[in-house]
Amino acid sequence: MKLIFKQLFNICLLSLVSFVALAEGITVTKAYSNAMPKSVPNGAAYMRINNHTATDITLESAVADIAKVEIHTMVSHDGLMSMEQLEAIGIAANSSFELKPGGVHLMLLGLKKPLIAGESFDVRLKFNNGQTLLVNVEIAQSMQHHHGHH
Ligand SMILES: [Cu+2]
Numbered sequence: 001m002k003l004i005f006k007q008l009f010n011i012c013l014l015s016l017v018s019f020v021a022l023a024e025g026i027t028v029t030k031a032y033s034n035a036m037p038k039s040v041p042n043g044a045a046y047m048r049i050n051n052h053t054a055t056d057i058t059l060e061s062a063v064a065d066i067a068k069v070e071i072h073t074m075v076s077h078d079g080l081m082s083m084e085q086l087e088a089i090g091i092a093a094n095s096s097f098e099l100k101p102g103g104v105h106l107m108l109l110g111l112k113k114p115l116i117a118g119e120s121f122d123v124r125l126k127f128n129n130g131q132t133l134l135v136n137v138e139i140a141q142s143m144q145h146h147h148g149h150h
Contacts, residue, residue, distance in 0.1 A: 025053045028135045034142035035117035043115045045106040050096040058128040059089040066121040067108035117141040
């Protein structure tokens, strides 16, 4: 009887510890996308991924209802910028990684609805430790829209 009680206590303690670790482990801040004219089929999402754990983590994939999502980076070939798909993004222990314009971004391919300023959409991030994180991405008024195309 005593033994069973002790085991139950241990199980409760374990689940409490893992719950706290999940809540604090990985967070996402400043998630946004830029509004695009309806005719543009693709978009991009940017965000800061914060790894508060003592372990390196890897973002392996992302999924969304609004479009197919790929991890892209910008590379320069002979002075020309182009996009290249990445397998994953590594985020070192106790550090953060910023996805930003001109750098690593989440590519939204084949948008099912236009990116309208003031609206938002969800993206689910999948990490190598099995954790998934649902991120709400705010759609901001794009700079290009204000200044026109050059
Ligand atoms: Cu891209």
